[in-house]
Amino acid sequence: MSTPARTILRTESKLFLREPGSLFWIVAFPTLLVVILGSIPSFRDHSKDLGGARVIDLYIPISILLSAIMASIQSMPGVLAGYREQRVLRRVATTPARPAHLLAAQYVLHGAAVAMSAVLVLVVGRVVFDVRLPGSVGPYVLVLALALLACLAIGGVVGGLAPTARISSAIGTVVFFPMMFTAGLWAPVQTMPHGLRTVVELTPGGAAARGMDQAALGHWPAAQFLLVLVAWAVVAAGAAARYFRWE
Amino acid sequence: MNIIDVRGLRMTYGTKVAVDGIDLQVDEGEILGILGPNGAGKTTTVECIAGLRRPDAGSISVAGHDPYLERAAVTPIMGVQLQQAGLQGKLTVREALELYTSFYAHPRDGLELVERLALAESLDVRYAKLSGGQQQRLAIALALIGRPRIALLDELSTGLDPRSRRDVWDLVDEARAGGTTVILVTHLMEEAHKLCDRLALVDRGRITALDTPDGLVARSAAPTIMAFTPSRTVDNSVLWDLPGVTDVRRHGDRIELSGDDDSVHATLGWLARHDIRAGRLRVTESTLDDAYLDLTGEPVLTEEN
Numbered sequence: 001m002s003t004p005a006r007t008i009l010r011t012e013s014k015l016f017l018r019e020p021g022s023l024f025w026i027v028a029f030p031t032l033l034v035v036i037l038g039s040i041p042s043f044r045d046h047s048k049d050l051g052g053a054r055v056i057d058l059y060i061p062i063s064i065l066l067s068a069i070m071a072s073i074q075s076m077p078g079v080l081a082g083y084r085e086q087r088v089l090r091r092v093a094t095t096p097a098r099p100a101h102l103l104a105a106q107y108v109l110h111g112a113a114v115a116m117s118a119v120l121v122l123v124v125g126r127v128v129f130d131v132r133l134p135g136s137v138g139p140y141v142l143v144l145a146l147a148l149l150a151c152l153a154i155g156g157v158v159g160g161l162a163p164t165a166r167i168s169s170a171i172g173t174v175v176f177f178p179m180m181f182t183a184g185l186w187a188p189v190q191t192m193p194h195g196l197r198t199v200v201e202l203t204p205g206g207a208a209a210r211g212m213d214q215a216a217l218g219h220w221p222a223a224q225f226l227l228v229l230v231a232w233a234v235v236a237a238g239a240a241a242r243y244f245r246w247e
Numbered sequence: 248m249n250i251i252d253v254r255g256l257r258m259t260y261g262t263k264v265a266v267d268g269i270d271l272q273v274d275e276g277e278i279l280g281i282l283g284p285n286g287a288g289k290t291t292t293v294e295c296i297a298g299l300r301r302p303d304a305g306s307i308s309v310a311g312h313d314p315y316l317e318r319a320a321v322t323p324i325m326g327v328q329l330q331q332a333g334l335q336g337k338l339t340v341r342e343a344l345e346l347y348t349s350f351y352a353h354p355r356d357g358l359e360l361v362e363r364l365a366l367a368e369s370l371d372v373r374y375a376k377l378s379g380g381q382q383q384r385l386a387i388a389l390a391l392i393g394r395p396r397i398a399l400l401d402e403l404s405t406g407l408d409p410r411s412r413r414d415v416w417d418l419v420d421e422a423r424a425g426g427t428t429v430i431l432v433t434h435l436m437e438e439a440h441k442l443c444d445r446l447a448l449v450d451r452g453r454i455t456a457l458d459t460p461d462g463l464v465a466r467s468a469a470p471t472i473m474a475f476t477p478s479r480t481v482d483n484s485v486l487w488d489l490p491g492v493t494d495v496r497r498h499g500d501r502i503e504l505s506g507d508d509d510s511v512h513a514t515l516g517w518l519a520r521h522d523i524r525a526g527r528l529r530v531t532e533s534t535l536d537d538a539y540l541d542l543t544g545e546p547v548l549t550e551e552n
Contacts, residue, residue, distance in 0.1 A: 007349035011335075011342060018337045083335070091332035094297055095350045095393075096322045 004097035005104070012105035016113075022075040026113045029070070030063040031120045038129040050190065057132075058188040060125045061212035065147060065183040065205055067117035071110040072151035073158065073176045074169070079106050080159030081168035089246055099246060107152055114148055135218025139211075143221050146229035147208030151179075153233050154204070156240030163245075182206040189213075201225070204232045250275040250397060250428050251296060255305035258291050265291040267452030268305070275396075278419070278429040280443035280460075282436075284543055288452040289432045290330060293401050296430065297327050309397060323351065326395030326427075328386045330402050336375035340366055340385055343374065344392065351393030360388040364414055379406045387415055391422055398422060401432045416442055436535040450543050460535055467538035473511050474503045475525035477518070489513040505533065 017023070034056070037043050043055035050058065080103060083089050089099040125131035134140035158175060162168030182189075183205030189197060190213065200206035207228035211221035251273040258266040266288040273279045281289045294300045296307055298314030298321055307313065312320040334343055344357030361367050364384040369377060377385065383406050390398055403419070404412040419442055423429055433439050439446055440460045448456040448463070456463060464470065481502065486495045491510030496503045504514060511530055518525050 004350050007346055011338065011346050014342065015335055015337050086333040086336065087329075087331050088333055088335055090299065090329070091334065093299060094322065094325070094327035094329070094332075095347065096319075097350050098318075 004095070005101045008092075008097060008101045009105045009108065012102065012109060016109045019075075022071075023113070026067050026071045026075060026110070027117045027120065030067040030117050031124050033066065034059060034063050034121055034125055035128065038125075044129065050188075054131075055188075056125070056129050057216070058184070058190065058213065060121060060131050061209055061216065062184045062188065063121045064114075064118045064144060064212070065208055066180065066185060067121070068114045068144075068148045068151045068208075069176060069179050069183065069205065071114045072148070072155035073172050073179060076106055076110045076152065076155045077159030077162060077168040077172050078165045080156070081162045082165035084245065084247070085164045093246070103156075103244075107156070110155075111148055111152060118144060132216070134212075134216045136215045136220065139219075139221055140215035143208055143211035143215055143225065143229065146226065146233060147204060147212075150204040150208075150229050150232035150236060153236030153240050154179075157236055157243065160240050160244035179203070179205050182209075184209045202228055204229060207232075249273060249308075250310055251430070252308040253292070253296065253305070254307075256292065256295060256302050256307065257304040258288070258295065258300065259303055264452050266295070266302075269449070269452070269454055271447060271454065271457075273428055273430060275428050276423065276426055277444045278423055278431060278442050280439040280446040281430065281432045281449055282434070282439055282446055282539060283449035287449045289449050290401055292449070293399050293430060293432055294329070297325065297329070297399050298322075323393070324396040326390040326393055326398045328390035328398075328400045328403065330405075332386065333382075334374040334385075336373065338374050339371050340374070340377070341370040343385060343389065347389045347392050353394055354392050355394055357388065357392055360392060360418075361385075363418060364388055365411060380408065380411060383407060384411060384415070387418070391418060391427075394425070395422075395427055398427050398429045400429060403431055403433060404435060404438055412438070436539060440535050448539070448542055456542050463542070464533060464535055464538045467533055467541045470533045471508060471511060471530065472503065472505055472533050472537070473514060473528070473530045474501060475528040476501050478524040478526060481518075481523060485517075486514065489517060501527075505537070 037059050038056045046052050046054055083102060089102065092099045092102060122133060126133055154175070158171050159168055162171055182200045182203040189200055189206050189209045192200060201210055201224070207225040211225035211229070214221045249272040251271070253269055253271040256266050256269040269288070269292055281292065283289050291300065295302050296309065296314060298318060301315045309321050310324060314321045338346070340361065344361065348354040348357050358367070361370065364387065366381060366384055366388070369381060374382065374385070387400070387403065390400065400419070404415055407415060416438065419429060419431070431443060443460060445457065445459055446463055447454050456466065458466065483495050483497065486492060486502070486504060489510060490513045491508070492504055492506040492514070494505040504510060515525065
């Protein structure tokens with residue numbers, strides 16, 4: 001990595017740590033959700049409807065996806081749009097550093113925060129609520145990584161097109177709820193009626209939730225879920241790169 | 248040797264022509280001032296030279312490179328202070344200096360720069376909490392921190408108090424002494440006169456005059472200003488008709504005439520013939536302000552506004 005790219009990453013890390021709101025929602029809140037849901041006794045009972053799983057088991061991947069969606073859709077686009085609005089990108093464009101370094105740093109930092117959050121959710125789930133760690137760690141990480149890429153790319157589209165930070169946060173909120181719904185925050189995908197489930201499994205949230213669930217049980221996730229995630233990531237990343245407005 | 252060479256520059260935004268055929272050659276080590284009314288195309292010209300915009304027509308060479316296409320060659324030798332640019336809101340002054348220091352191969356000491364610009368006490372203040380003048384001074388420090396061969400400064404001293412303005416002028420003068428070539432967009436005639444080797448007057452996208460500051464003053468149609476308080480009322484129109492007089496203004500009972508040398512003699516002769524005494528008579532050379540007015544037909548911004 002060139003020196004400017006490195007100092008930009010270091011500087012942006014410091015700035016990221018000065019955003020307690022974002023850090024709370026990305027890193028702390030998903031774990032808090034696990035704790036709240038886990039303290040409801042019935043959610044710790046094995047359920048025949050869920051194939052012997054417990055509600056709390058299903059909410060582990062959902063909470064991790066919540067972190068990814070918070071980071072990608074609620075937090076990052078505002079930073080990107082704000083950097084354009086405040087002419088930070090323009091200022092950096094006149095130096096040997098490149099404005100793309102700033103964007104890259106934001107992707108990396110938000111991705112890292114989600115990774116931390118995922119570890120925290122898994123550890124608290126295991127230690128406090130006896131949720132088994134993923135049976136197939138490799139596939140589990142793969143699905144999560146693809147889901148994160150797809151979400152960040154969608155966030156890149158939002159932040160790239162929204163002219164101001166305020167508009168970006170408005171669009172982000174509109175995109176946030178359907179994404180969280182499809183990830184199963186209100187009702188896990190497995191419990192959705194068949195027709196709805198078929199559609200939801202084509203969304204990044206739905207495909208990721210199902211794929212992670214399968215990997216948690218020790219299986220290889222179905223190819224369909226991986227393909228859906230790859231397709232979303234590729235299309236959204238292409239759109240984010242193609243339509244990003246620097247000014 | 249022209250370190251900056253602009254030929255036939257044209258820029259349009261939609262149907263509005265912002266720059267309409269500008270040619271500009273700047274010598275190495277020179278300070279060139281760009282003056283002109285708002286919307287004349289000054290900022291667009293500077294942004295094209297900075298490589299932020301691609302011209303619709305014409306060519307720009309900066310140290311032999313195309314600033315838009317050859318970013319990697321141009322950005323290390325150029326320091327830019329733009330009107331429309333900012334920093335991350337939660338970045339402190341110290342962190343901004345460290346960040347920008349890391350961008351350049353042979354940077355200046357950032358702490359010395361902020362000391363000179365009276366920002367040393369704000370080192371740990373975040374950018375968003377700085378006053379407008381402090382943000383402006385920091386922008387200037389960051390433009391000069393890389394010891395640029397070329398500095399582009401767009402409205403260097405806008406929003407600065409007279410004291411900081413002088414600090415900034417000293418820094419620019421010193422950078423030039425160190426070999427930096429400077430393009431300076433300004434509205435302040437004092438600044439233009441004090442700092443610039445040559446001035447380009449830009450109006451409606453074209454350069455209407457290009458000369459040394461003194462050359463511009465001499466070019467003005469009315470190089471002399473004469474002011475007096477007549478001992479009795481004098482009709483403006485009589486004075487207008489005197490040879491060489493180009494303007495007559497009245498401030499209360501005081502009269503101010505613009506004109507050439509002949510106009511002074513003609514006016515004094517006329518007053519004597521009519522037995523009018525010219526009280527508190529002052530004859531002064533016209534200033535760059537007057538030349539600017541004369542050449543663009545625009546009012547001048549003074550330090551107060």
